[in-house]
Amino acid sequence: MAQEVRGVIAPGKNEPVRVETIVVPDPGPGEAVVRVQACGVCHTDLHYKQGGINDEFPFLLGHEAAGVVESVGEGVTDVAPGDFVILNWRAVCGKCRACLRGRPWYCFDTHNARQKMTLTDGTELSPALGIGAFAEKTLVAAGQCTKVDPAVSPAVAGLLGCGVMAGIGAAINTGGVGRGDSVAVIGCGGVGDAAIAGAYLAGAAKVIAVDIDDRKLETARTMGATHTVNSKDTDPVEAIRELTGGFGADVVIEAVGRPETYRQAFYARDLAGTVVLVGVPTPEMKLELPLLDVFGRGGSLKSSWYGDCLPSRDFPMLIDLHLQGRLPLDKFVTETIRLDEVEKAFERMHHGDVLRSVVVL
Ligand SMILES: NC(=O)c1ccc[n+]([C@@H]2O[C@H](COP(=O)([O-])OP(=O)(O)OC[C@H]3O[C@@H](n4cnc5c(N)ncnc54)[C@H](O)[C@@H]3O)[C@@H](O)[C@H]2O)c1
């Protein structure tokens, strides 16, 4: 029996989001219905609302979520009703060329639910990142449910489902930050701060936070930044070189998604160091660099999707580290809100007032 629940939809390009009745089908083969307990508000939800991802309106927004599995369909063995899970957007297929080469974090055929959630008039919804969790319940592929220790608060756990994992993973998976490294992070929003927390966790000796907003730099210190640079009034490349004996940082993480900050990252890196682009650019952005500098400076230029994470490997580990007091995931939750306050949360995000607003159900 399909169920009717409340959920937040984006009805059309730039139209305000609103709470509607959503029809959630019973889980089919390989699917699960999850009772959502908490879901963070991410920039990508705003991009969907603005029509920046695609025009498959109406969207069912929300994708940084944790909750409890309510029911599972035929053939589901990895999760069962009652399991506390974080939802992920990388349910790996195990069969594509990346999976078969032992690099499942690059999986090219990740799973989502096959059935559609709808409005009561039958209009099909497009769930954000195949999740759609600003809703009391949502239908996903069972592989999108990753079991973690239920001792963690759902509002904190859900954040690992997207932006915070992207940042931590940019540092520890893509950037390979290790003990003693010097690291610089450009852009200290939720993703950049998570990269800082990840670098700190991995044993970086120096973690330099760069932003144009002093409030962001203050928070960055609480995440593990050892130095801060306001690039509004200081040249960040020079400042980072100065702080690293004149050489530049071993790993520089760009968490803004703009050509000028990418250029800063490129030149603020030590020879043979690593640049990681985790910020998401827009289609019209272009980058011009002397090819000789790209060659002559060696090292590697990488981009990081979802922190190159493997949810089954990374989520339980990071929740355990948080519960041990070694990863301050709780500091990313600026405020908890209701389902009908998502529009206001977008406003606050736009003004840079929050790291994360989290809808608690
Ligand atoms: N790669 C992924 O898988 C992934 C996942 C989630 C989000 N993202 C992307 O990561 C980026 C950051 O996301 P967020 O949630 O932290 O956003 P945010 O808006 O909270 O943070 C951006 C930060 O950059 C700072 N900033 C802006 N312009 C700057 C400049 N010129 N120099 C230095 N700092 C500057 C802002 O003050 C802010 O603190 C976005 O582009 C987002 O789309 C990527």
Ligand SMILES: [Zn+2]
């Ligand atoms: Zn695959």
Ligand SMILES: [Zn+2]
């Ligand atoms: Zn997200």
